[in-house]
Amino acid sequence: MSKTRTALVTGSSSGIGLATAGVLAQRGYQIMLHGLEDAELGGLIARKLADEHGVRTDYCQADLSGTRQVERLYRSCVEQFGAVDILVNNAGIQFTAATAEFPPEKWDLILAVNLSAAFHASRLALPAMQRAGWGRIINIASVHGLVASANKSAYCAAKHGLVGLTKVMALEHAADGITANAICPGWTDTPLLNQQFENYAKEHGVSFDEAKLGLIHTKTPYPSLIAPQAIGELAAYLCSDAAAGITGAALPIDGAWTAH
Numbered sequence: 001m002s003k004t005r006t007a008l009v010t011g012s013s014s015g016i017g018l019a020t021a022g023v024l025a026q027r028g029y030q031i032m033l034h035g036l037e038d039a040e041l042g043g044l045i046a047r048k049l050a051d052e053h054g055v056r057t058d059y060c061q062a063d064l065s066g067t068r069q070v071e072r073l074y075r076s077c078v079e080q081f082g083a084v085d086i087l088v089n090n091a092g093i094q095f096t097a098a099t100a101e102f103p104p105e106k107w108d109l110i111l112a113v114n115l116s117a118a119f120h121a122s123r124l125a126l127p128a129m130q131r132a133g134w135g136r137i138i139n140i141a142s143v144h145g146l147v148a149s150a151n152k153s154a155y156c157a158a159k160h161g162l163v164g165l166t167k168v169m170a171l172e173h174a175a176d177g178i179t180a181n182a183i184c185p186g187w188t189d190t191p192l193l194n195q196q197f198e199n200y201a202k203e204h205g206v207s208f209d210e211a212k213l214g215l216i217h218t219k220t221p222y223p224s225l226i227a228p229q230a231i232g233e234l235a236a237y238l239c240s241d242a243a244a245g246i247t248g249a250a251l252p253i254d255g256a257w258t259a260h
């Protein structure tokens with residue numbers, strides 16, 4: 001790398017985003033962290049990453065359910081670091097209910113955070129990537145961008161949409177040195193799943209840990225949760241020169257969930 005590249009990782013105060021930010025920092029990229037947490041807590045996370053890996057980091061709080069906040073986050077990264085070379089659209093939320101009972105406000109929020117925010121951040125980042133002749137857009141989708149599960153209408157719609165958006169951007173920018181890919185994780189060890197584990201434990205009268213294994217086996221033969229770090233490693237590979245020809249892909253990392 002001739003210049004130090006900057007990665008903006010949305011939703012990097014926790015889970016997959018935080019692990020991805022850590023792997024990218026380890027590879028020497030400057031990192032703009034983001035989350036809902038206040039500046040004090042976010043600043044602590046950013047400083048820890050900077051101390052561990054000797055790279056510049058910063059943190060920006062923004063609620064990405066609103067377009068203006070996505071724009072503020074993008075501007076803040078450009079002001080701090082001069083560019084967004086790598087954009088990891090990771091921020092996401094989940095809510096489960098049957099379609100007929102799905103609260104309309106939850107539908108709107110999930111679509112806004114999991115899909116529209118990725119569109120807005122990407123449309124802002126692409127022109128400068130195009131001028132630079134290099135860029136990486138990595139959308140953290142889900143197996144639910146490839147297959148469906150009952151009670152996840154909004155999540156599945158958003159994640160299928162995110163995979164579609166990824167493919168369109170890949171086609172539009174394949175000749176510009178910009179790649180756009182989706183990573184499609186299965187059950188991954190983050191706080192996002194806790195509510196689902198708690199529900200399963202209650203329904204089946206089992207402990208939280210038993211619920212984990214029980215729920216995993218409803219979808220995949222792989223007997224463990226995926227480590228968030230593993231998603232980060234795949235993202236880092238997609239940033240490498242070796243991955244320049246991988247674009248428009250939706251890559252499962254799912255313990256054979258989608259092999260059925």
Ligand SMILES: NC(=O)c1ccc[n+]([C@@H]2O[C@H](COP(=O)([O-])OP(=O)(O)OC[C@H]3O[C@@H](n4cnc5c(N)ncnc54)[C@H](O)[C@@H]3O)[C@@H](O)[C@H]2O)c1
Nearest residue numbers: 011013014015016035036063064091092142187188190192
């Ligand atoms: N955990 C899994 O099993 C799994 C599987 C497939 C895909 N994913 C996807 O991975 C991504 C990260 O999820 P995670 O499991 O690490 O969850 P997490 O709950 O640990 O992290 C979610 C992140 O999103 C941010 N966020 C939530 N609401 C936001 C909002 N309104 N505005 C801005 N940021 C907001 C949070 O601050 C946090 O940083 C999500 O897009 C999720 O759909 C997770």
